[in-house]
Amino acid sequence: MLYATTPAADKRRIFRDALASGRLLRLPGAFNPLSARLIESKGFDGVYVSGAVLSADLGLPDIGLTTATEVTARAGQIARMTNLPALVDADTGFGEPMNVARTVQGLEDAGLAGCHIEDQVNPKRCGHLDGKDVVDDETALRRIRAAVDGRRDPDFLVVARTDARAVMGLDAAIDRARALVDAGADAVFPEALAGPEEFAAFRAALDVPLLANMTEFGKGRLLTAQQLTDLGMNIVIYPVTLLRLAMGAASAGLDEILESGTQEGLLDRMQTRAQLYDLLDYAAYGHFDEGVFNFRL
Ligand SMILES: C[C@](O)(C(=O)O)[C@H](CC(=O)O)C(=O)O
Ligand SMILES: [Mg+2]
Numbered sequence: 001m002l003y004a005t006t007p008a009a010d011k012r013r014i015f016r017d018a019l020a021s022g023r024l025l026r027l028p029g030a031f032n033p034l035s036a037r038l039i040e041s042k043g044f045d046g047v048y049v050s051g052a053v054l055s056a057d058l059g060l061p062d063i064g065l066t067t068a069t070e071v072t073a074r075a076g077q078i079a080r081m082t083n084l085p086a087l088v089d090a091d092t093g094f095g096e097p098m099n100v101a102r103t104v105q106g107l108e109d110a111g112l113a114g115c116h117i118e119d120q121v122n123p124k125r126c127g128h129l130d131g132k133d134v135v136d137d138e139t140a141l142r143r144i145r146a147a148v149d150g151r152r153d154p155d156f157l158v159v160a161r162t163d164a165r166a167v168m169g170l171d172a173a174i175d176r177a178r179a180l181v182d183a184g185a186d187a188v189f190p191e192a193l194a195g196p197e198e199f200a201a202f203r204a205a206l207d208v209p210l211l212a213n214m215t216e217f218g219k220g221r222l223l224t225a226q227q228l229t230d231l232g233m234n235i236v237i238y239p240v241t242l243l244r245l246a247m248g249a250a251s252a253g254l255d256e257i258l259e260s261g262t263q264e265g266l267l268d269r270m271q272t273r274a275q276l277y278d279l280l281d282y283a284a285y286g287h288f289d290e291g292v293f294n295f296r297l
Pocket of ligand 1: 218
């Protein structure tokens with residue numbers, strides 16, 4: 001109750017060990033702390049904290065408007081409500097290399113297991129939109145070096161995301177990724193790849209763990225966990241899936257209330273009160289003071 005019982009350092013170690021196992025780790029995006037609990041209860045390997053979701057949650061587009069403080073605070077609220085390791089989208093690191101180092105330290109303090117830092121120019125935009133641009137090699141490498149040098153827990157996972165595929169083509173993106181690994185990245189997130197052949201090309205070129213982004217309505221096809229496993233991917237994120245599902249259901253529900261004048265017909269699609277209380281571990285709060293009370297007796 002109240003918060004995760006697994007300390008952040010243990011979560012990072014667990015995440016590292018799971019990655020080393022070679023099996024595909026599945027990380028749905030939690031749109032709030034409660035949904036992180038749902039993800040954990042279903043048996044997933046970790047929780048993703050998406051920049052797109054975080055900004056959409058505030059009613060903003062994903063164009064680099066959110067700050068390091070906002071992202072760290074929200075990611076920390078999510079991380080502390082689950083025993084699963086949480087990986088957060090740190091966009092471009094929120095500034096110059098020194099800011100990147102400070103961002104990473106803030107995320108460590110907030111209990112995150114790792115983050116990804118991308119090579120887009122500031123202000124960044126969603127990786128599946130046209131018209132994005134990437135920084136030069138030196139700037140991209142300095143961001144990753146700063147993240148790696150800045151972390152105090154060597155188990156904090158620094159994932160280098162490259163958006164170069166859509167800007168410079170596949171070969172240049174692979175070259176960029178190799179250089180990011182040489183700069184110290186623990187894993188690579190090749191953004192907006194067109195299809196399985198491109199994942200295979202990344203796998204053939206790199207030895208570090210690879211992250212696949214299965215976001216809907218984007219540039220690439222949605223691949224199954226089995227396909228991603230066969231392609232040698234190590235982490236898959238479903239960044240905006242739960243938000244899209246929740247907003248889709250909320251929209252349909254609002255229409256139904258307007259049309260029929262009651263939510264009666266929606267009840268079987270809702271999480272029940274009992275299910276919510278179970279997820280919140282309500283009972284534990286009721287028992288919390290019992291020891292004190294019994295002691296007095
Ligand atoms: C992964 C991502 O960076 C995110 O913020 O969740 C987004 C997802 C999306 O907008 O669909 C991205 O791919 O840029
Ligand atoms: Mg993002």
